[in-house]
Amino acid sequence: MNRLEGKRAIITGGAKGLGLATAQLFVEEGAKIAIVDFDGEAGREAAKVITEAGGEVYFHEVDVRDAEAIEATFATINEEMGGIDILVNSAGVVDSGVIAHETSIEEWREVIDTDLNGSFITSKFAVPYMLGKGGSIVNIASTAGLSSVCDGNAPYHAAKGGVVQMTKNFGISYAKKGIRCNCVCPGTTLTDLVRNDLINKFGSVEEGEPVYGAMHPMGRLGKPIETAYAILYLASDEAAWTTGVALPVDGGFTAA
Structure with a gap:
């Protein structure tokens, strides 16, 4: 039996990267899904690919920072799918990596507003649809939310650390209400964002990948599907x- 048979899931940031890998895996495991992403072109293409593979998917072009739009969109999704059982918060951005005093206030606000505030907004408006019947929220944090080993990325570390603590608070707050909240903290994973970062810093993915890979005890970067399977477990009744x-x-990064 499929692990998400009959479940209805919203995946923010589901047009690319970890979100897309999760969306495709969830459909394979029997879920109906709704992708929420601000990138309309990529979102429609993702929905087309998943539909052509036999999945049931809805796409909504929405920015997770827009509370009013998220509230209205979730109401629409609830009608479309007949309920909401799972929320995966994968929408996010990274910062430029410069040291804290060189970070602009605009960059700080953008990262916090998207990665932390966006996850709160979507969770806030998903919870009412889960009360009384249960549900699961899975946030995408980062190893940057658990430790800080570099001299830059202050906005990203702050945002992802906030996601970790928010996850724990939601987990406790809704434990007796049948709603679980967990997060995954991926190490450096070879998504489009990371590929672009490698190109910007090293000139090519091929030059940069071994450098980033060496930071992890397993000696390589992660694959999106590897994190998607962890998300699947946390979202499922298992x-x-x-x-x-x-x-x-x-890959052992936080254990080292």
Whole structure:
């Protein structure tokens, strides 16, 4: 039996990267899904690919920072899918990596507003549809939310650290209401964002990948599907007694 048979899931940032890998895996496991992403072109293409593969998917072009739009969109999705059982918060941005005093206030606000505030907004408006019947929220944090080993990326570390603590708070707050909240903390994973970062810093993915890979005890970067399987577990009923957890999926990075 498929692990998400009959489940209805919203995946923010589902047009690319970890979100898309999760969306495709969830459909394979029997879920109906709604992708929420601000990138309309990529979102429509993702929905087309998933539909052509036999999945049931809805796409909504929305910015997770827009509380009013998210509230209205979730109401529409609830009608479309007949309910909401799972929310995966994968929408996010990274910062430029410069040291804190060189970071612009605009960049700080953009990262916090998208990665942290966006995850709160979507969770806030998903919870009412789960009350009384249960549900699962899975946030995408980062190893940057658990440790800080570089001399830059202050906005990203702050945002992802906030996501970790928010996850724990939601996990405790809704434990007796049947709603679980967990997060995964991926190490450096080869998504489009990371590829662009490698190109900007090293000139090519081929030059940069070994450098970033060497930071992880397993000696390589992660693959999106590897994090998607961890998200699948936390979203599924197999994790029925798991809440408030921040799960590293990082090739041993946080254990070193």
